[in-house]
Amino acid sequence: MGRHSCCYKQKLRKGLWSPEEDEKLLNYITKHGHGCWSSVPKLAGILYGLQRCGKSCRLRWINYLRPDLKRGAFSQQEENSIIELHALLGNRWSQIAAQLPGRTDNEIKNLWNSSLKKKLRQKGIDPNTHQPLCELAEINDKDKQLPADDKSNILKKTSVGSNEVKNLFDDTPNPNSIPIDNCNYHPLENFTSTSKINNCFIPSSDHMVGLGGSYLSFQQLNYGINNIALSPNSNNNNNNSLCFIPSTSGSNSTCSQMMSELNSSTMYHSMFQTAPNTKHINPSNSISSGDVDGIQNWEFGNNNASKSSNGSSCSNINFIDHEDIKWSEYLNSTTPFFQQQHQSSIIYNDNEVKQEMGFINNRDESSSTTIWNNSNSHHQQHFEGANSDIYSNKDLQRFSLAFGQTL
């Protein structure tokens, strides 16, 4: 390709900017604005004798001269935010920078490459996947062992059934797994090579008065969702994001509240609203807004038998039948997670899910976003200004199976 056209000009300087050059560029942009960057060197060259190409001027302005830049070292909070955002967005430095006022993508990229990556590795976390290093090693080993046919048939193996579902909630070591010292986490074999979505963004139910539970249950989710956002990560096919968006048309205040919280969540916007290629999927038939309080009953299956949870009867609403929601057509062609067929009506109640999944909801901030990371340690990290739960890969896999039945 060669150098950019604007740099073919003769006598254009390269390398570090001198204070004099900074002053020339600053004076020019202060008085005239930058406008078309390619014209900056022409005009600034005439007016101030600046001998730089447009690209160089743009970079210098954005990364150094811009008046709204925050100087100095990154705070611990900023570092944490970068790590968390990187887990969601990958190497989309500009999008990460958009969430950190006064910081540039270049700055963040440098920090990541020089410091944060090492810190994560020291903690035993792979900086690319944000998963435990031992888990990754095991996944890779397993993938190498899988014959091609097995890989292509993995989804068939995960077709919904009580036993399979139960297995998904089983964290006990796989007897066939490769032992790794000091690693007590064993990935879910059926999903390791088909994971396409690494983040699942689920609105919180902190304000779900009367529904019980301080986290979003399947039934609540199922009731309130009529929109899905998928945010493919072009840089990392295994780090896509998915969001269940609550109904905005439902008559109940819970859904409105959830939507309001979603809209005020910077995390949500960074993941979906500002992310390129985000697809919002509106089902052709929205979910009817029935009596929320009526959805108290809920059946769940296990290896032995189905049983009912507490609550009154629930004859009208169980899971939304997948035929009522036309997500499946789309999702079938989007992510293997949702290629599962609607085969059973296994549903878990809140306590069952909470217990089985080991969620320990000890959030002490009423308005925070919580991330359960990929490990089974239930480590939580908090964001400000949001009120949502983000479940990542492993947990999403479990959710997905359950949702797969309804989609």
Added chain:
DNA sequence: AAACACGGCAACCGCCCCAGT
């Protein structure tokens, strides 16, 4: 004191996307 290693950082390079023609 000199050589070397390392980390932080600024800037460049190459590519992609998109609007205009």
Added chain:
DNA sequence: CACTGGGGCGGTTGCCGTGTT
């Protein structure tokens, strides 16, 4: 529809200061 140029982005390079041997 194809081409072109500008803007933007992520990867990479190389300089420089500091610490270590």
